[in-house]
Amino acid sequence: MVRVPSLVSLSIDAAKREILRGDDLLPHVYELPPELFNSLVECLPPLALQKLQSEMPFKNYDDYDLSSGDLKTGRKRGRNGNFDTAWKALFKFRWPDHAERVQPVDWQQIYWEYHVQDCLDEAAEVASLPSFSGCLGEIQVLESILEIGYVDDMSTSTSDYLKLSYQCQQYGCYVRRLRLQNVHCVLESCQLLRNSNLQSVVVRWIRSMEYVDGLCKLLNQNCRTLTSLEFVHCKITSSFMDAICGSLYMSGAETHQIQHFSISSSNFHEMDPVSLAHSLASFLSSGRSLRSLKLRDNHLDWNFARRIFSTVLVASSSLTSLDLSGNNIAGWLSNFNWRSGVAKSLQSLRILDLGGSNLQKDDAGNLRYALVQMPSLEILDLSDNPMEDDGLRSLIPYLAEASKSGSPLTDLNLENCELSSDGVAKLLDAFSTLARPLNYLSLAHNVLGSQVAQALGKFWGTSIQILNLEGIGLGPSGFQKLKDIITENLKLVEINISKNRGRIETAEFLSKLIVHAPKLVSVNAAYNLMPEESLPLICSALKTAKGHVEKVDLTGNRWDYRPSHDAMLADFQHNGRPILILPSSVASNVPYDDDP
16 A cells, blocks of 8 residues: 655655755744754755754854753753754765764764765766766766756756866865875865865875876865874875975965874885985974874884984974884894983873884894883884784883883773784783783784683783684684683673684583673684584573673684574664674685685
8 A cells, every 4th residue: 555645754755855945935944843843854955954054043052952852851952952863864875884983063064074085086987988088077976976866957967066166166175184185186176175274184196296286285285173184095205295384384384283294105215215314303393283103014224213202302393192003123223312301292102113124033122221211101002013022021111110100091901912922921920910900902813822821811811801812723622721711701792713723622611701701802713723512602601691792703613504593693682783793605615714
């Protein structure tokens, strides 16, 4: 039976069309009763909602929506709140994958910012074609991107509505954060984005100086609001850095307001490395507001890193995050002169990432003296460095002393550092007695074997919350030992025990852990060669756990999908999603080799 539309729904549909076509109806819409006004706002397309909100008389913002819910709580909510809810719903509908990642103050602003970014991304694809020789602003945006409420007679093939210039003119004022390709970095973009107040810019694929003038003018246009600047896949020269630095200087002073500066996956290309290091150092020295510095995966050598670090030490900024990961900087701190007062700028450092920097055991010993200068350090990443046990032993006294002095260190990443069970056992024994134990520890991809189980069992009786033991070679005997020494009321929230070839003993360990860790939320037990009889053990533990576990990853284990698994998935859900992630028939046919 066909449902007959109500008079209210027909009226709302007619009002939507009229709002888009003209302004005659708007004064009457603003006088609608709250119930009808709210119903209209909730179903308007973006273009109509924008028009209704932007032209609303100021006095109407103080009107109250006395819905039944508000009457019960004794609170009054202005119509402006209804607009924000409507914008949030439109954002979630158009970009569902991004809805959980952003928590904006203004959903209208973030909606149009994402819209302009989509338009610019589409224009970049066209402008990157070898055959393109026109203007950016004349590029017509795909109609699928412009499904924001244009009616048929507004969106013809000759209409200005389709042009990038029109979209930037209308909605550029909402843009605060942008990702720019090299083809965007032309003088025309300064005109297209003249109404924007950019706070954050990510620039990709600047490989020649031909794009630098346009980029610098755009940066200069926003130098009073810009606080975050990132370069990815760029070719960095001293001329490039000097131009960027000059564009960001505030008038009358050789200082800039950048708080977050990043260069990643780029090439530092210069015949004279000293000149390039000097240019970058000058930029860092002139940034009194600089809070985070990332120079990641740029093939920097130890000498370049040493120059940059020396600059950071004497800078007047209060750096909170330093990332030099993914470079080849072995020896960068050898014979470093830690004279009194030289490292005042490190007092505020909270995050230090040196992962994948080819640090050797001697570097770990030198690093110890640097870490002493960082009393506020909370997160330390030393992953993917061949420090071995000797390097780790150099750091243990620092970690013990830091705890005694009230250090806030909470996160330590030692993944893939060529450690053995002996070295890690000494580390865990030290951590087990610290006044302030860690919250996060990763020992993944170190060949530790089952011998480390005893030390692990003692360690996780501390307040450790997140533990990564992926691929450490526990095997069946290691899981059996861990099971036997599990204590009550563990503080664990997340644990990764994947790729340990634990077989059925993995499930037996998990079935006990889930019950004895009341705060446990996430478990990764993938690729452990578990047989199918492991599943009932884990399900039984989940029933006992009374629903606090949200995710158990069992992919890559030794059983195929069966229709009976559907019932298990239905029994164990969190917020409408299955808790158990089971092996698929496709994944089970793919061999997995976790040998180091």
